[in-house]
Amino acid sequence: ELSARCVFEGDQVPxxxxxxxxxxxxxxxxxxxIQNTNTKQLDNSVxxxxxxxLKEFAFADEGSYTCTFVFSDSNNVAASVSAVSxxxxxxxxxxxxxxxxxxxxxxxxxxxxxxxxxxxxxxxxKTTKAGELGTYAAGANAATPGTQTGSYTVTGITKFSxxx
Numbered sequence: 123e124l125s126a127r128c129v130f131e132g133d134q135v136p137x138x139x140x141x142x143x144x145x146x147x148x149x150x151x152x153x154x155x156i157q158n159t160n161t162k163q164l165d166n167s168v169x170x171x172x173x174x175x176l177k178e179f180a181f182a183d184e185g186s187y188t189c190t191f192v193f194s195d196s197n198n199v200a201a202s203v204s205a206v207s208x209x210x211x212x213x214x215x216x217x218x219x220x221x222x223x224x225x226x227x228x229x230x231x232x233x234x235x236x237x238x239x240x241x242x243x244x245x246x247x248k249t250t251k252a253g254e255l256g257t258y259a260a261g262a263n264a265a266t267p268g269t270q271t272g273s274y275t276v277t278g279i280t281k282f283s284x285x286x
Contacts, residue, residue, distance in 0.1 A: 124179040126203050128172045128189030135161055136191035136199075139172040143185050154178050179205070182265060184235050225277040228253075233267045241272030251276075 130136065139159055141148040150157045156175040161168055172189055183205065190200040230253075232238050237258035242250040253274035260268040 124174070124176040124183065124205050126174050126187060126189075126205070128174075128191075128201055130170045130191045130199055131164070131167050132170075132199075133167055134193065135168050136170055137194050138192045139170075140190045140192055141172070141174050142188050142190070143183075148174065148187070225275055227273060227275045229271055229273045232270045232272070235267060237268075238270050238272070241274075243272075243274045245276075 154177045159172045161170050186202050186204050188200050188202040192198050241253040243253050244250050251274050253272040256271035258270040
């Protein structure tokens, strides 16, 4: 889910607010793509808010979103925000047979538009361990996410290292 807010403060209320991604206007359906706006009268000015919520934000939705406050005199005001999507897989429990294994390699795979700069693994006792990052493999084109793996090897596994 992506939520973003645009705020304008001035001496007049805009006639409308337009959200766009790149060169295309965002079309709101009030279910998966929601926009709401409101105005707050201050002592000497008006504060105007516009919020956007994309309920099912995905890799294809990444990019620059622009909020434009439109005025009847065409003296419009705009602001942009870059939105990035990332997903991590393998968020699961790993079972180890301490009778036959004294170490266990843990891995995860990231899918997204940019190279990851760090990876950590959370142990059963809630401590975190820094992992090793693999090479980022870019997607086939701008609409396809790239992938990168991370790994960490747990060593010294005994029946006493199990969590309770």
